[in-house]
Amino acid sequence: MFLELLLALFIFRYLRRSPQAAHLLPKWNKYFQVGMILSIGLLALSFAAPAKLISGWLADLILLALLYVAWTRKEFQPLKSMTYAVMPIILLASISDLVKLISKSFYNDYDNYFQTAQLFAVIWLIALWMMTKKQRKALEIERQKALEKEKQYAISESMKAALEVQVAERTAALTAQKEELQQTVNELKSTQAQLIQSEKMASLGELTAGIAHEIQNPLNFVNNFSEVNTELIAEMKDALDKGDLEEAKAIAADINANEQKINHHGKRADAIVKGMLQHSRSSSGQKEPTDINALADEYLRLAYHGLRAKDKMFNATMKTEFDESIKEVKVIPQDMGRVILNLITNAFYAVAERKKMLAASKEGTAADASVPNEYIPTVTVSTKKMGNKILICVKDNGNGIPAQVLDKIFQPFFTTKPTGEGTGLGLSMSYDIVTKSHGGELKVETKENKGLPGEESGTVFTIQIPAQ
Amino acid sequence: MKILVVDDEKDIQTLFEQRFRKEIRDGSIQFAFAFSGEDALAYLNGHEAVLILSDINMPGMSGLELLSHIKHMYLKPPPVVMMITAYGDAENFNTAKQLGADDFLTKPVDFNLLKEKLKLIH
Numbered sequence: 001m002f003l004e005l006l007l008a009l010f011i012f013r014y015l016r017r018s019p020q021a022a023h024l025l026p027k028w029n030k031y032f033q034v035g036m037i038l039s040i041g042l043l044a045l046s047f048a049a050p051a052k053l054i055s056g057w058l059a060d061l062i063l064l065a066l067l068y069v070a071w072t073r074k075e076f077q078p079l080k081s082m083t084y085a086v087m088p089i090i091l092l093a094s095i096s097d098l099v100k101l102i103s104k105s106f107y108n109d110y111d112n113y114f115q116t117a118q119l120f121a122v123i124w125l126i127a128l129w130m131m132t133k134k135q136r137k138a139l140e141i142e143r144q145k146a147l148e149k150e151k152q153y154a155i156s157e158s159m160k161a162a163l164e165v166q167v168a169e170r171t172a173a174l175t176a177q178k179e180e181l182q183q184t185v186n187e188l189k190s191t192q193a194q195l196i197q198s199e200k201m202a203s204l205g206e207l208t209a210g211i212a213h214e215i216q217n218p219l220n221f222v223n224n225f226s227e228v229n230t231e232l233i234a235e236m237k238d239a240l241d242k243g244d245l246e247e248a249k250a251i252a253a254d255i256n257a258n259e260q261k262i263n264h265h266g267k268r269a270d271a272i273v274k275g276m277l278q279h280s281r282s283s284s285g286q287k288e289p290t291d292i293n294a295l296a297d298e299y300l301r302l303a304y305h306g307l308r309a310k311d312k313m314f315n316a317t318m319k320t321e322f323d324e325s326i327k328e329v330k331v332i333p334q335d336m337g338r339v340i341l342n343l344i345t346n347a348f349y350a351v352a353e354r355k356k357m358l359a360a361s362k363e364g365t366a367a368d369a370s371v372p373n374e375y376i377p378t379v380t381v382s383t384k385k386m387g388n389k390i391l392i393c394v395k396d397n398g399n400g401i402p403a404q405v406l407d408k409i410f411q412p413f414f415t416t417k418p419t420g421e422g423t424g425l426g427l428s429m430s431y432d433i434v435t436k437s438h439g440g441e442l443k444v445e446t447k448e449n450k451g452l453p454g455e456e457s458g459t460v461f462t463i464q465i466p467a468q
Numbered sequence: 469m470k471i472l473v474v475d476d477e478k479d480i481q482t483l484f485e486q487r488f489r490k491e492i493r494d495g496s497i498q499f500a501f502a503f504s505g506e507d508a509l510a511y512l513n514g515h516e517a518v519l520i521l522s523d524i525n526m527p528g529m530s531g532l533e534l535l536s537h538i539k540h541m542y543l544k545p546p547p548v549v550m551m552i553t554a555y556g557d558a559e560n561f562n563t564a565k566q567l568g569a570d571d572f573l574t575k576p577v578d579f580n581l582l583k584e585k586l587k588l589i590h
Contacts, residue, residue, distance in 0.1 A: 216554030220576040221479055227579070228486045254486065261479055308525050309555055315530045 003122075004059040004093050005043045007086060011066060012036040020078055020136070027075075035062060060097055063090040081135075085128035088121035192412075199425040200338070214272045214305060218265035225258040225265075232258070271298070285437070289328035296322070296340050296381050296392060303344040304379075307352070316351050321382035329390050329467060335437055336463075339430040343394040343461045344379065346426065349417070350398025350459060351377030354449065357399070388467045397458040400448035409444065440465035469586070472500045472517035474508040474534065475552070476526040487579045497586075505529025509537060517547055519589065521573075524553035524560065532567055539568040548589055552577060 012035045015021045015028070025032075039062065042055040067090055070076040070083045096114045100107045107114065232255050239247040300318055307314055355377050380395040401409065408414045410431045415424035434442040441464045449457035473484055481501045491497040500517060502508035506529055508522070520538065524531035531551055539546055550571040551564045561572050571585060 212554060216575040217477055220554075221477075221483060223576040224483050224487060224579060228483070232486075257482075258486065261482065265479070304527070305525060308530070313530070313532065315526075315528060315533065318527050 002043070002046065003089070003118075004056065004063060005039050005046065007089060008039040008059055008062050008066070009036065009043070011063075011086065012039060014082075015079075024075055035066075038062065056097055060090070060094045064094060066090075081128075081132050085125050085132065088124050089118070092117050092121045195425055196429065199429060211272055211302060211305075212309070214301060215269050218269040218272075221265040222262050222269070225262045229255050229258050229262075272302075285332060287330040287332055287438075290331050290333045290336070292326055292329050292331070292336075292390060292392065293322040293324070293383055295333060295337055296320070296383060299337055299341040300344055300379075300381050303341055303348060307345070307348045311352065314348075314352050314355075316348060316377035316379055319378060319380040321380065323382075323384045326383055326385050326390060326467075329465065331465065332433075332437055335433045336465075339433050339442075339463060340381075340392065340394070342426040342430050343463075344381065346461075347379045347394050347396035347398070347459070350396045350400075351379060352398075354398045354457075385467065390465050390467050392463040392465075393460055395458065395460040397456070398449075400457040400459055401444070401446040402448055406444070406446065410442075434463055434465065438465045469496065469519065469589075470498045470500065470515075470517045471519045471521065472502060472508060472511060472515075473521045474502045474505065474526070474531065475521075475523040476503055477523070478503060480523075505531065505534035505537075508534055512538065512541070519548045519550065519586070521550045521552055524551055524555070524564070532563060535564065535567045535569055550585070 012032050015024065016032050016036070039059070042058055042062075046055045063086070067083060067087060070079060092114070096107065096118070099110075099114075232251050236248050236251040236255070239245075239251060297320060300320065304316070304318055355375060358375050376397075378397050380393070382391075382393045382395070384391040384393070405414075405416065409427050412425055412428040414428075431442050434440045441462075443462045443464065444459065445462070446459040447457045449455060473480060481499075484499055484501075485492065488497055488499065492499065500511060500515065502511050504526055505522075508520070509529075511517075522531040522534055529537075531553070535549055535551065538549055546568070548570045549568070550573060551569045552573045552575060553560055553564075554575045564572055573582065
């Protein structure tokens with residue numbers, strides 16, 4: 001009797017306090033409270049003899065009801081193992097009460113057995129209780145671990161989210177940066193195109209003065225020889241009138257010779273204008289069979305006179321060593337002409353610089369102006385056929401290129417000239433034209449002038465292109 | 469009158485000889501030709517010339533250098549030097565004048581004008 005009621009009390013207490021049953025409280029707490037009060041009431045009643053039997057029955061009913069609820073209600077599922085612990089006691093108490101009710105004598109006869117069974121049920125309860133408690137503890141530890149893991153997972157999740165936000169931010173920043181750079185690259189490309197155009201125009205400007213000189217010279221002959229011929233024809237008429245056939249024939253021969261000269265110099269002017277147009281025109285990109293020697297000679301003269309027009313006191317000895325066995329070579333004439341012109345202009349610049357330097361160092365020593373300098377600025381343009389390769393060399397005896405800038409000379413925008421005098425694109429353009437458009441090589445050999453007396457210095461640029 | 473003409477263009481000789489054929493025939497003018505500044509200096513070492521016509525743009529020694537040499541060499545009386553150039557710009561003109569050039573002609577050469585100038589020197 002006491003046992004059942006104590007058990008009921010214990011169970012209700014357990015249900016209201018244990019964390020395993022916590023989820024039941026919102027719905028079931030009031031029933032548990034009622035059950036508990038009822039159990040306490042019954043416990044008090046059980047001290048009064050007449051109520052003993054009823055309270056015993058009520059205790060059995062409460063416990064059975066609890067069992068029933070625990071077995072049928074889903075939410076009690078986690079507590080099911082507990083029911084195994086209490087079931088034997090409840091059932092045994094109910095059965096023994098039932099037996100007592102049906103046959104008191106039978107119960108009394110087998111009182112020992114019921115007592116023993118009850119004892120075993122209690123032992124069972126305690127044993128199972130201990131076991132579940134142990135299991136609970138282990139489970140609790142597991143649960144704590146799982147919780148910990150969950151927490152860590154949540155932390156890592158939140159970190160992941162934060163990282164994702166960061167990544168998105170960075171990606172956006174990088175994309176913006178990329179677009180900005182792309183725009184800068186586009187701007188640079190158009191600037192480069194403009195610079196290439198202005199480099200062309202600059203070299204055309206250098207040419208213009210040379211071209212003026214080169215055209216005025218043939219024109220001088222064309223104009224004057226034709227005027228002479230007019231006079232000669234008048235003289236020839238006079239001679240014929242006088243009947244002096246010998247004289248008339250001699251004059252006719254002169255006229256003929258002059259006519260040839262007019263023709264020759266007219267063609268010369270024509271070739272110069274054509275060359276100028278070719279230079280200013282944007283490159284057709286088409287390779288044509290070209291007389292390399294004539295091309296080199298033409299640009300040597302143009303470059304020389306161009307420089308001469310700019311600097312009145314400048315002069316240099318031009319030498320040509322052409323390999324006459326070179327016939328026509330397939331090149332893009334405008335582009336190759338531009339390369340040759342650039343190399344020659346550089347060579348003239350180099351010898352002019354050295355001459356200026358020597359003149360400056362001699363100023364103090366009051367040299368006799370009538371004695372020519374022993375330094376003879378010389379630019380040599382030579383061509384050579386070597387196997388299936390054509391070499392075009394431009395050599396100067398200037399100051400040479402210092403070692404520290406030698407590896408930079410083909411870089412775009414690198415220039416040693418004062419600001420405004422060089423675009424720094426000449427050699428880089430030349431390099432591209434020779435290597436990319438013509439499948440050739442552009443090499444440089446140089447010996448720097450260290451300022452020692454009588455020392456040889458200078459630079460040789462060699463264009464090497466395939467003969468076919 | 470003896471005239472030395474200095475120009476790197478060889479045809480200049482034929483041109484002058486034809487342009488001045490009357491003067492050459494009647495002996496009023498004798499011509500000598502040099503095709504570089506160096507040649508001209510070498511010629512002047514052994515000969516005398518009254519008038520020197522010189523081209524400015526020549527390979528090697530330029531006309532202006534030649535001019536300055538001539539004006540240094542002949543202190544008294546220095547020969548008349550006329551410069552001929554394809555560049556008729558003021559800068560060239562002034563440089564030539566500064567160095568002592570007596571006159572300045574541009575190419576293409578106007579021979580009638582040249583003859584007028586020669587008469588004045590006579």
